[in-house]
Amino acid sequence: MSKCDKQIQQICDYVDGELDGALCAELEAHLKECRNCRLMVDSLKQTVVLCREGKPEPLPKELEAKLSDALRRRWEKKFGGKKT
Amino acid sequence: MIERKLIQLAQGGDFNAFNTLIAGHKDKVYRLALKLTGNREDAEDIVQETFLKAIDNIDKFRMESSFGTWLYTIALNNVRAHAGKGKRMPLKPIEEYLPSGHSSDVDELFEWGDPHQVFENKQLQEIIEKALADMPIKYSTPFVLRYMEEMSVNEVAEMLKLSLPATKSRILRARLALREKLEDVFRERVHE
Ligand SMILES: [Zn+2]
Numbered sequence: 001m002s003k004c005d006k007q008i009q010q011i012c013d014y015v016d017g018e019l020d021g022a023l024c025a026e027l028e029a030h031l032k033e034c035r036n037c038r039l040m041v042d043s044l045k046q047t048v049v050l051c052r053e054g055k056p057e058p059l060p061k062e063l064e065a066k067l068s069d070a071l072r073r074r075w076e077k078k079f080g081g082k083k084t
Numbered sequence: 085m086i087e088r089k090l091i092q093l094a095q096g097g098d099f100n101a102f103n104t105l106i107a108g109h110k111d112k113v114y115r116l117a118l119k120l121t122g123n124r125e126d127a128e129d130i131v132q133e134t135f136l137k138a139i140d141n142i143d144k145f146r147m148e149s150s151f152g153t154w155l156y157t158i159a160l161n162n163v164r165a166h167a168g169k170g171k172r173m174p175l176k177p178i179e180e181y182l183p184s185g186h187s188s189d190v191d192e193l194f195e196w197g198d199p200h201q202v203f204e205n206k207q208l209q210e211i212i213e214k215a216l217a218d219m220p221i222k223y224s225t226p227f228v229l230r231y232m233e234e235m236s237v238n239e240v241a242e243m244l245k246l247s248l249p250a251t252k253s254r255i256l257r258a259r260l261a262l263r264e265k266l267e268d269v270f271r272e273r274v275h276e
Contacts, residue, residue: 005179012256036182039193040263046196047263048231054209059114063128067110070132072099074139079097 004030007037015045087151095143102142106135109152112233113159119228120163122217130166134159157243160225167221175223178253181260194271202273215265219258226251227258 010027013019019027031038059067093101113134117127137158145154199208216224229240241251 004182008178008182008260009256012252012259036193039195043193043196043263043267044259046199047259047266050199050208050266051212051232051262053205054212054232056111056115057118058111059131060124060128063114063131064110067132067135071103071135071139074136075099075102078139079099 004034004037007034008040011037011041011044015041015048088147091142091145091147091151095145102139105151106138106155109155110135112152113155116156116159116228116233117163119213119216119232120221120224121166122213126166130159130162133162137162153243160243163221163225172220173218174220175257175261178257178260181264194267194274196267196270199266199270202270211266211269212262215262219261223254223258223261226254227262230255231259 007027007030010019010023014024014027031041087105090101090105094105110131114127114131117130117134118124121127121130134155138155141158145151149157203211216228226240226244226246229235229243230237235243237248237251237255240246240255241248244251246254
C-alpha cells in the first residue's frame with residue numbers, strides 16, 4: 001500500500017473547499033481509487049462538525065460577580081478618584 | 085463608530101464605558117480559555133487575568149485592531165502562561181498520521197459511519213474536550229480559532245503572528261491528531 005503523503009496536505013484544503021481547480025480534480029481522481037483517503041476526507045470533515053456541535057458554556061454567575069468586584073477595584077486603583 | 089467612542093471614554097477613566105465594551109466578550113474569552121485548557125478553574129483565572137490586564141493596558145490600546153482581537157491576544161498570552169504548567173503530549177509529524185506510515189501499526193482507516201449512533205452527544209464533546217486539552221496549545225489554539233471561533237486562516241495567522249504556511253500546518257496537525265484520537269475511541273467501542 002502506498003502512502004499518500006502528497007494527498008494528505010491537500011485533503012485539509014479540500015475539505016475546507018480551498019483547493020484550486022486542477023489540484024482538486026487530481027485529488028478527486030485519487031479519491032476514487034483510494035479508500036483510505038476517502039475515509040480520511042470523511043472523518044476529517046466529521047471531526048470539525050463534531051467540534052462545532054458543543055454548546056457554548058456561559059461564564060458562571062459566581063465568577064461574573066467576583067470579576068465585577070475585581071475589575072472595579074483595579075479600575076479605582078488605576079484611575080483613582082475619577083468619577084465613572 | 086461606537087466602539088471607538090467607548091474606548092476613548094474608557095481611556096479617560098469611564099468605568100461604565102469599559103464595562104459596556106467588555107460585556108459581549110466575557111463569555112467568549114471564557115469559552116476560548118475553557119477549550120484550550122479543558123479546565124474550569126484555569127479558564128476562570130484566565131478570564132480574570134485577561135480583563136485585569138485590559139484595564140492595566142487600556143491606554144496602550146491604539147485602535148489598530150478591533151477591541152475583541154486585542155482582548156483575545158491578551159487572553160491567549162494568559163492561556164500560554166497557564167499551559168506551561170501542565171504536561172501535554174507532543175504531536176507527530178503529518179506523515180505519521182497516515183495509514184501504513186512507519187510508526188503506525190494500522191493499515192486501514194476505520195469507517196466512522198455516524199458517531200452519534202454509538203455515542204451520546206455529551207460523550208462526544210467530552211472526548212473532544214479532553215483531546216484538545218491534551219494537545220500542545222501551539223496546535224490547539226489555531227485549530228480552535230479557525231474552526232470553533234470561525235476565524236479565517238489569515239485572521240488566525242495575524243493574531244498568532246505566524247506565517248500562513250505555519251498556521252495551516254499547525255491547524256492540519258491538530259485536526260489530524262484530533263481525528264486520530266476520535267478514531268481510536270470509535271474503533272475501540274465498536275470492537276468491545
Ligand atoms: Zn490515498
